[in-house]
Amino acid sequence: MSRRERPSPQIVDGKRVLGIVPGTPAVGDRKVPASDDLVMTSPHLLVRHAVAAIFVLLIVLALALFFDAPLKDIADPTNTPNPEKAPWYFAALQELLALFHPQVAGVLVPTAILIGLVALPYIDRSPRMGSGTRKVAVTTFTVFLVLWIILTIIGFAFRGPNWDWVWPWEEWHGEL
Amino acid sequence: MSNEMDRRDFLSRSWKVGAGLIGVAGLWTTADLLWPRVDAAAGEVRTVAADAVPADGVIEVSAAKAYLTRDAAGEIVAINEKCPHLGCRVPFCESSGEFECPCHGSVFNRLGEFREGPTPRGMDRFLVTVVDGMVIVDTGNTISGPGKGDPESIDEPPAGPSCSEGSGHA
Amino acid sequence: MDRIRSSTIGRSLFRSPDRATERDRAAGHWANFFLHIYPVKVRREELTFRYSAFLGVASLVLFGSLVVSGIYLMFFYVPSPASAYGDINTIQNDVAFGQYIRNVHRWSAHLMVLTVAAHMARVFYRGAYKSPREFNWVIGVVLLALTLLMSFTGYLLPWDQLAFWAVTVGTSMADFVPFVGDATRTVLLGGGDVGSATLLRFYVLHVAVLPTAITLVVTIHLWRWRKDSMLEQGGDQ
Numbered sequence: 001m002s003r004r005e006r007p008s009p010q011i012v013d014g015k016r017v018l019g020i021v022p023g024t025p026a027v028g029d030r031k032v033p034a035s036d037d038l039v040m041t042s043p044h045l046l047v048r049h050a051v052a053a054i055f056v057l058l059i060v061l062a063l064a065l066f067f068d069a070p071l072k073d074i075a076d077p078t079n080t081p082n083p084e085k086a087p088w089y090f091a092a093l094q095e096l097l098a099l100f101h102p103q104v105a106g107v108l109v110p111t112a113i114l115i116g117l118v119a120l121p122y123i124d125r126s127p128r129m130g131s132g133t134r135k136v137a138v139t140t141f142t143v144f145l146v147l148w149i150i151l152t153i154i155g156f157a158f159r160g161p162n163w164d165w166v167w168p169w170e171e172w173h174g175e176l
Numbered sequence: 177m178s179n180e181m182d183r184r185d186f187l188s189r190s191w192k193v194g195a196g197l198i199g200v201a202g203l204w205t206t207a208d209l210l211w212p213r214v215d216a217a218a219g220e221v222r223t224v225a226a227d228a229v230p231a232d233g234v235i236e237v238s239a240a241k242a243y244l245t246r247d248a249a250g251e252i253v254a255i256n257e258k259c260p261h262l263g264c265r266v267p268f269c270e271s272s273g274e275f276e277c278p279c280h281g282s283v284f285n286r287l288g289e290f291r292e293g294p295t296p297r298g299m300d301r302f303l304v305t306v307v308d309g310m311v312i313v314d315t316g317n318t319i320s321g322p323g324k325g326d327p328e329s330i331d332e333p334p335a336g337p338s339c340s341e342g343s344g345h346a
Numbered sequence: 347m348d349r350i351r352s353s354t355i356g357r358s359l360f361r362s363p364d365r366a367t368e369r370d371r372a373a374g375h376w377a378n379f380f381l382h383i384y385p386v387k388v389r390r391e392e393l394t395f396r397y398s399a400f401l402g403v404a405s406l407v408l409f410g411s412l413v414v415s416g417i418y419l420m421f422f423y424v425p426s427p428a429s430a431y432g433d434i435n436t437i438q439n440d441v442a443f444g445q446y447i448r449n450v451h452r453w454s455a456h457l458m459v460l461t462v463a464a465h466m467a468r469v470f471y472r473g474a475y476k477s478p479r480e481f482n483w484v485i486g487v488v489l490l491a492l493t494l495l496m497s498f499t500g501y502l503l504p505w506d507q508l509a510f511w512a513v514t515v516g517t518s519m520a521d522f523v524p525f526v527g528d529a530t531r532t533v534l535l536g537g538g539d540v541g542s543a544t545l546l547r548f549y550v551l552h553v554a555v556l557p558t559a560i561t562l563v564v565t566i567h568l569w570r571w572r573k574d575s576m577l578e579q580g581g582d583q
């Protein structure tokens with residue numbers, strides 16, 4: 001028959017109460033939830049993911065409203081634009097290519113980065129997670145990350161015609 | 177291991193070998209399929225009259241994607257427009273009399289010999305012949321450019337300002 | 347909602363009508379295709395912003411946005427040097443919301459590179475690449491590479507000066523790879539220089555090969571995420 005005619009179960013905290021026994025719980029009183037307590041994914045994680053998703057979408061939809069994608073002149077194999085800029089995520093690589101032999105900047109460095117990233121979890125085997133307890137790994141990673149970000153910014157905004165240095169507030173040559 | 181292989185072993189190996197063969201065949205086919213046909217564009221290009229090639233400057237022959245000029249001995253040289261670094265087209269700067277690559281700032285003298293920048297060598301050249309007074313450039317026949325350490329064969333310091341504003345180099 | 351769930355159709359759809367106890371909800375979770383990529387329970391700290399900054403989710407959302415806007419663009423774009431540039435112009439000027447969709451696609455692509463990289467950094471600083479998650483980190487590195495390839499192949503398609511020369515320079519690097527460099531470049535470009543064959547090849551990679559690969563690898567990535575999470579909770583998953 002209809003479920004409404006069943007005696008309404010008593011639910012506390014997502015659990016069906018079967019009976020109430022006087023006394024203190026064997027595990028002691030725990031009022032403050034610990035960080036590795038388990039919680040139901042649905043709805044706790046789901047709503048957060050939904051909010052994150054909507055937030056990201058809103059950012060994209062707003063950016064697209066205000067900034068148009070660029071379109072330059074039609075491709076011309078007989079004329080290289082000056083400066084010639086790679087997409088921003090390769091700007092660090094392009095900056096390296098202006099400094100070192102292509103075998104180093106274009107082959108060795110990217111290969112080393114990829115191999116290093118893949119090998120990382122097999123090199124750093126200590127089970128400790130906190131970033132204070134694995135100084136070597138954190139320092140190395142941070143140094144590379146900061147270097148890469150600086151190179152990207154230089155290549156993206158501080159380079160002008162013939163890859164010479166320019167100040168972005170005087171001449172703007174970044175392309176998205 | 178004994179020479180005898182029982183039926184179970186044999187079958188279990190055969191299917192692995194079979195799968196391997198199919199994989200190799202698939203890779204082979206893919207590579208062959210994707211390999212482009214011979215580039216028909218490369219070949220001999222009739223350009224300009226030999227008399228028109230200057231000894232103190234360059235002329236561009238776009239049909240061959242090359243510049244023509246003369247070396248110290250007066251021989252005609254055809255220089256590939258493509259930068260030996262990463263393939264940008266390198267323009268000739270009239271005011272300085274140098275080739276200046278816009279991409280990463282490599283600079284070459286009038287003969288495409290290395291002056292500065294990240295390029296691994298001087299600009300590449302094409303084989304040139306003169307037939308009936310006409311310069312023929314064989315774009316299918318590239319000669320690797322002069323090495324980075326080689327001394328320049330002409331003594332032509334930059335004649336004037338470089339073509340890039342706010343330049344960091346001479 | 348509860349009434350819909352317990353109707354005949356609702357039962358056939360959701361399988362478990364009740365949502366009163368955690369057990370009910372777990373049953374409903376397992377019975378839902380979209381939810382089953384999630385673990386049933388997560389540690390409380392995973393709910394906080396500082397745990398993941400939701401960057402993995404952001405990457406996934408951006409990928410979705412790219413697929414949707416990309417399909418829209420495909421209706422108006424022919425990958426040949428004779429028409430590509432004109433098609434982009436048409437999209438921008440004559441197609442309803444064309445410019446807007448192109449903007450969405452472009453911005454999603456930029457942001458996805460950013461969020462994927464930031465996701466990696468966040469995972470690193472939390473130490474979340476440690477056992478049992480080593481392999482999911484490796485899968486992540488593959489995803490990073492695929493994301494960059496995706497962006498790079500897409501960059502050529504407008505066939506403007508930006509596109510042409512960025513790809514010329516980018517692919518010339520292959521020349522310096524010992525042994526296989528020349529062959530790789532020739533196959534990728536479909537010839538010696540960037541040309542019509544290159545445009546077609548990059549298009550095929552961009553709209554078919556790479557999205558399929560990313561979809562597959564992301565699926566494995568998320569599946570491992572759930573498995574590793576449950577492993578840590580002492581489950582046998």
Ligand code: HEM
Binds near residue numbers: 401403409475489564
């Ligand atoms: C296409 C790109 C990617 C997508 C769509 C993606 C998506 C996700 C999602 C949705 C999660 C779970 C929730 C979260 O932590 O936010 C996750 C977790 C994870 N990702 Fe990614 N990811 C991508 C790239 C990467 C990269 C580049 C790395 C690192 C090299 C990586 C490593 C990890 C690891 C180790 C986890 C587990 C973290 C944990 O369980 O605490 N992922 N990813």
Ligand code: FES
Binds near residue numbers: 278
């Ligand atoms: S392509 Fe000429 S300097 Fe890099």
